[in-house]
Amino acid sequence: MFIGVAVITAVGMLISAKDTYLKFLNYLALVLVTLSGGWTIRQTLSQGSYEYGSGILYFDALSALLLSVIIMITIYVILFSIGYMEKEVQEKQLPRTRLKWYYFWIWIFIAAMLLVVSTPNLGIVWLGIEGTTLATTLLVGFYRNKKAVEAAxxxxxxxxxxxxxxxxxxxxxxxxxxxxxxxxxxxxxxxxxxxxxxxxxxxxxxxxxxxxxxxxxxxxxxxxxxxxxxxxxxxxxxxxxxxxxxxxxxxxxxxxxxxxxxxxxxxLGPEFVGKILMSFGLISLALMVGFILVQRDLKRLLAYSSVEHMGILALGFGLGTSEAVWGASLHLLLHALTKANLFVIIGSLVQKTKTRQISRIRGIFSIWPYTGLILVLGLLAITGTPPFGTFRSELYILTGLFKIGHPVLGFFAILFLTVIFAGFLQHFLQMLFGKPSSRFPSGEPVTTLALVMPLLLVLFLGLFIPQSLNQALNQVVKVILGGV
Incomplete structure (x- = not known):
C-alpha cells in the first residue's frame, strides 16, 4: 500500500545523498504511490467504499477525494523539489548531506497524511495529524536560521x-x-x-x-x-x-x-457544528482582508490567502446544503491545485530574485515571460475569477448563503472577496510590470511552462465538469451529510 511505500522511501533516503540516487528513489516512489493510490480511488468510487487489511484501512468517497489531492500534490511537489533543492545546494543555502534528511522528513510527512485519510478510526486520525506536526516542524525549521527556528x-x-x-x-x-x-x-x-x-x-x-x-x-x-x-x-x-x-x-x-x-x-443535529464552522469561516474571511491588503512579504501573502480559502470552505461545509457542500468539496480540490502552483512558481521567483519583498520585485514580464504568464493565471485562479473552476465552486457556496436565508452574510462574503481580489491585483501588477532590477538574472528555460499544469486543470474544471467527477462529488456530499 501507498503508506508503506512512503515510509520505506523515507528510510531509503537516508542511505545516500547522491543526486542520482535521490532522483531514482523519488521517481520510483511516485510511480508506486500513484499506481496503488489510483487503484484504491478507482475501487472506492466504483464500489462506494473499499476495505483493505480486514477493515484496518477503509475508504469512502471523502477519503478518495483527499487521497486524490495528496497524490496529485505530492507528484507535483516532489518533482519540483528535485530541481529546487539541488539549486539550494549549489547556492550554498544548505550542504548536500542534508538533502537526504529533507526527503526523509517530507516522505514521513506524506505518509502521515496518507494515514489520516486511510483509517476509519478517529483516534488514529488524531495520531496521523500529530504525526504531521512532528514531521513538518523539522521541515519548517529546515534552514536553521533564526527566523526559521522561531517559526518552527x-x-x-x-x-x-x-x-x-x-x-x-x-x-x-x-x-x-x-x-x-x-x-x-x-x-x-x-x-x-x-x-x-x-x-x-x-x-x-x-x-x-x-x-x-x-x-x-x-x-x-x-x-x-x-x-x-x-x-x-x-x-x-x-x-x-x-x-x-x-x-x-x-x-x-x-x-x-x-x-x-x-x-x-x-x-445535536446539523446546526450545532454548522454554526461553529460558519462563524470560523466568516471571521477568517473578514480578518484576512486587512492582512492581504497591507502584506509586503510574498510567501506570507499566500499564507494569508490560505486562511481565507479555509474560511470559504468552512462556510460551504457549515451551510450543510447539498449544493454548498458540493461546491466546497470541489473548492477543496481546486484550491489545493492552485495554491500548490503558486507556492511553487513563487518559490522559483524568490530563488531568482533573492527576496520575498513584493516592493523589490519588478518587471517580471520583461525578463521572465513564462513566469509572468503563470503568475497571471495563478492570480485569476486564486481570486475566483471566471472562467476558472474556483469561480464555479465559490459561486455554489455564496448562492447557498442567499438561498437558505443568510443574505447579510452573503453580502459581506462577496464584499470581502472583492476587496481581496483588489489587493491581490495590486500586489501582482506591481511585480509583473515596471523596471526590473539589474541584479536579476535574465532568461528562463521553456520548461518553466510545465509548472502551469495544475492551473490548466483548474481552468478546465471551470469550463467543464466531467460526469465522473460530478458523480464522485455527489458521493462525497452523501458521506458528509449522511454519515457512512
Whole structure:
C-alpha cells in the first residue's frame, strides 16, 4: 500500500545523498504511490467504499477525494523539489548531506497524511495529524536560521495546544461511545458510531465536538488560531509550503468533517457544528482582508490567502446544503491545485530574485515571460475569477448563503472577496510590470511552462465538469451529510 511505500522511501533516503540516487528513489516512489493510490480511488468510487487489511484501512468517497489531492500534490511537489533543492545546494543555502534528511522528513510527512485519510478510526486520525506536526516542524525549521527556528517553535507550540484540544474531544467521544460499542477501537470507528449516534451522551458529544473543532481548527488555520501559519509558510522551503497549504490544511479539515458528519446524526443535529464552522469561516474571511491588503512579504501573502480559502470552505461545509457542500468539496480540490502552483512558481521567483519583498520585485514580464504568464493565471485562479473552476465552486457556496436565508452574510462574503481580489491585483501588477532590477538574472528555460499544469486543470474544471467527477462529488456530499 501507498503508506508503506512512503515510509520505506523515507528510510531509503537516508542511505545516500547522491543526486542520482535521490532522483531514482523519488521517481520510483511516485510511480508506486500513484499506481496503488489510483487503484484504491478507482475501487472506492466504483464500489462506494473499499476495505483493505480486514477493515484496518477503509475508504469512502471523502477519503478518495483527499487521497486524490495528496497524490496529485505530492507528484507535483516532489518533482519540483528535485530541481529546487539541488539549486539550494549549489547556492550554498544548505550542504548536500542534508538533502537526504529533507526527503526523509517530507516522505514521513506524506505518509502521515496518507494515514489520516486511510483509517476509519478517529483516534488514529488524531495520531496521523500529530504525526504531521512532528514531521513538518523539522521541515519548517529546515534552514536553521533564526527566523526559521522561531517559526518552527511557534508552529509546534500552537499546533500542539490545538491537537491537545482535539485529543480531549476524542477522549470525550470514547467515553460516550464505549458503553455502547465496547472498550475497544470500535468506540472511535466512524463506521460503527452512526449506529449508536442517537444514544450517545449528548453533553459528552457536545463538549467533544467543540474541543475537536477548535483543536483541529488550529491546524486548519481558522482565525484566531492561525498565527503559526504565515510564519511557517514563509520560512519553510517553498515545496514544503506548497504541501502545508495545499494538503495539510485540508487533512485537518478532513478530520473536522468526520466529526461534522457524526454530529449531524446525533441529537445535536446539523446546526450545532454548522454554526461553529460558519462563524470560523466568516471571521477568517473578514480578518484576512486587512492582512492581504497591507502584506509586503510574498510567501506570507499566500499564507494569508490560505486562511481565507479555509474560511470559504468552512462556510460551504457549515451551510450543510447539498449544493454548498458540493461546491466546497470541489473548492477543496481546486484550491489545493492552485495554491500548490503558486507556492511553487513563487518559490522559483524568490530563488531568482533573492527576496520575498513584493516592493523589490519588478518587471517580471520583461525578463521572465513564462513566469509572468503563470503568475497571471495563478492570480485569476486564486481570486475566483471566471472562467476558472474556483469561480464555479465559490459561486455554489455564496448562492447557498442567499438561498437558505443568510443574505447579510452573503453580502459581506462577496464584499470581502472583492476587496481581496483588489489587493491581490495590486500586489501582482506591481511585480509583473515596471523596471526590473539589474541584479536579476535574465532568461528562463521553456520548461518553466510545465509548472502551469495544475492551473490548466483548474481552468478546465471551470469550463467543464466531467460526469465522473460530478458523480464522485455527489458521493462525497452523501458521506458528509449522511454519515457512512
Amino acid at each position: 517553535w511557534k508552529y509546534v507550540i500552537l499546533c500542539t495546544v490545538g491537537i491537545s484540544f482535539a485529543l480531549l474531544g476524542t477522549m470525550l467521544l470514547f467515553a460516550a461511545a464505549a458503553p455502547l460499542l465496547g472498550q475497544n477501537l470500535s468506540a472511535l470507528d466512524w463506521r460503527m458510531l452512526p449506529r449508536v449516534a442517537q444514544h450517545l451522551d449528548l453533553n459528552l458529544v457536545r463538549l467533544g465536538v467543540l474541543f475537536t473543532v477548535i483543536g483541529y481548527g488550529a491546524k486548519v488555520g481558522f482565525v484566531p488560531m492561525h498565527a503559526w501559519l504565515p510564519d511557517a509558510h514563509s520560512q519553510a522551503p517553498s515545496p514544503v509550503s506548497a504541501l502545508l497549504s495545499a494538503v495539510l490544511l485540508n487533512c485537518a479539515l478532513y478530520a473536522i468533517l468526520r466529526w461534522y458528519s457524526l454530529a449531524r446524526l446525533t441529537a
